[in-house]
Amino acid sequence: MSDNDSQQSEPATDGSGPGIVAPDDEVPSWRERKERTTGLSRLTYEYFERARREDQDLRQESSYVERDVLGFPAWPHETIRNLAISSFFIGMLLFLAATMPPTLEDAANPAVTPEIILPDWYLYWSFGLLKLGPINPELSILGGDKIMSDELYGVLANAVVFGAIAIVPFLNKGSARRPVEQPFWAAIGVGGVMFAFTTSVVAVQNLAPIDPNITFDLAFLLPLVAATITYAVLKTMREGYMYDLNRRYYRLRPPR
Amino acid sequence: MADEFVKGFAILTAGLLVWMMFASWFNTPSFFDVQLLGPNPEDPSEYASIGLLVKDAMLVFSLLGALTFWILIPAGRHAREYYAAN
Numbered sequence: 001m002s003d004n005d006s007q008q009s010e011p012a013t014d015g016s017g018p019g020i021v022a023p024d025d026e027v028p029s030w031r032e033r034k035e036r037t038t039g040l041s042r043l044t045y046e047y048f049e050r051a052r053r054e055d056q057d058l059r060q061e062s063s064y065v066e067r068d069v070l071g072f073p074a075w076p077h078e079t080i081r082n083l084a085i086s087s088f089f090i091g092m093l094l095f096l097a098a099t100m101p102p103t104l105e106d107a108a109n110p111a112v113t114p115e116i117i118l119p120d121w122y123l124y125w126s127f128g129l130l131k132l133g134p135i136n137p138e139l140s141i142l143g144g145d146k147i148m149s150d151e152l153y154g155v156l157a158n159a160v161v162f163g164a165i166a167i168v169p170f171l172n173k174g175s176a177r178r179p180v181e182q183p184f185w186a187a188i189g190v191g192g193v194m195f196a197f198t199t200s201v202v203a204v205q206n207l208a209p210i211d212p213n214i215t216f217d218l219a220f221l222l223p224l225v226a227a228t229i230t231y232a233v234l235k236t237m238r239e240g241y242m243y244d245l246n247r248r249y250y251r252l253r254p255p256r
Numbered sequence: 257m258a259d260e261f262v263k264g265f266a267i268l269t270a271g272l273l274v275w276m277m278f279a280s281w282f283n284t285p286s287f288f289d290v291q292l293l294g295p296n297p298e299d300p301s302e303y304a305s306i307g308l309l310v311k312d313a314m315l316v317f318s319l320l321g322a323l324t325f326w327i328l329i330p331a332g333r334h335a336r337e338y339y340a341a342n
Contacts, residue, residue: 095273100280105287 044245118204128199129161130154134216165192180243183234191227198222264325271318278311 072078108114119127133150148156172185179186198219205212279292282304296308 092269092273096276099277101284 044248047246048249116207121200124200124203125196126158126199128201128203128219129157131202131205132157179230180234180237180241183231183238186234187227187231190230191223194226195219195223260325260329264322267321267325268318271314271321275311275314275318278307278314282308282311 118124130151132154136146136148136150136153138144138146146153168188172182176182176185198215201208201210201215202219205215208215276292282297282300283294284291285294297304300308
């Protein structure tokens with residue numbers, strides 16, 4: 001007795017045997033049912049297949065030679081590339097140093113305070129935070145006095161900014177690779193960068209050709225505007241990408 | 257396409273470096289004043305007038321070179337493809 005015989009003796013459960021319900025055109029076949037239940041994955045598959053095919057066509061059209069490697073080796077590819085780039089910049093430095101005339105003026109006079117006192121440009125934002133005196137509140141409970149001096153207020157503003165930056169990693173792990181994955185945190189970041197820029201302008205408000213009051217107001221308004229625009233743009237991009245449908249694709253990570 | 261980019265980039269950087277050199281020689285009165293864009297020297301010598309001419313030629317050359325290789329040639333190719341397709 002073979003296995004076939006024993007299987008045939010059992011009642012068929014796959015719909016192939018003598019059916020209890022007579023099949024007609026209205027009853028979907030098992031193939032149709034399966035296609036129906038896997039519609040989303042089928043759609044995703046076709047989407048990726050089409051994207052892969054277009055990518056393949058683009059590669060075949062281009063003149064680049066495709067190699068079956070994940071990256072380029074450090075020697076010689078990366079090394080020669082880096083040598084070329086560094087030679088470019090070193091050559092520019094040597095050329096300018098050799099041809100441009102030295103413009104050394106008189107030595108600085110240590111007995112005289114320079115007219116403009118400013119830190120290096122990358123510390124302008126911190127210098128601008130020291131100029132937040134206008135928003136140091138005058139408390140009526142103290143008879144219109146300020147609870148702390150403007151100088152201490154500016155230093156504390158620096159502490160607040162550093163504290164906010166230190167807290168961010170605990171609020172958000174930073175697992176997003178693309179801003180569209182987390183529009184809110186991308187907007188926070190853009191707003192922070194914008195705030196650094198505007199406070200930098202506040203730091204040099206004596207040199208900027210803008211009314212200092214306007215500069216001061218814009219220092220707090222522009223970051224909000226920039227964050228709002230960023231959030232709106234990223235949310236719109238999400239819809240354009242059909243982010244919910246392709247969520248897995250946008251969260252793809254390279255293997256470790 | 258990448259070749260056209262690097263051609264335009266090479267022309268732009270080399271031309272502007274030469275322009276910068278001559279501008280630093282003849283158009284930079286002081287480090288604490290207008291740099292590279294100062295007025296031309298009055299009554300330039302023979303060599304200085306040649307240098308000023310080369311300076312202007314280099315500026316035009318770099319700008320036109322970048323314009324040609326980054327915009328005109330790719331645009332021409334696109335236009336040719338477009339009219340070939342239609």
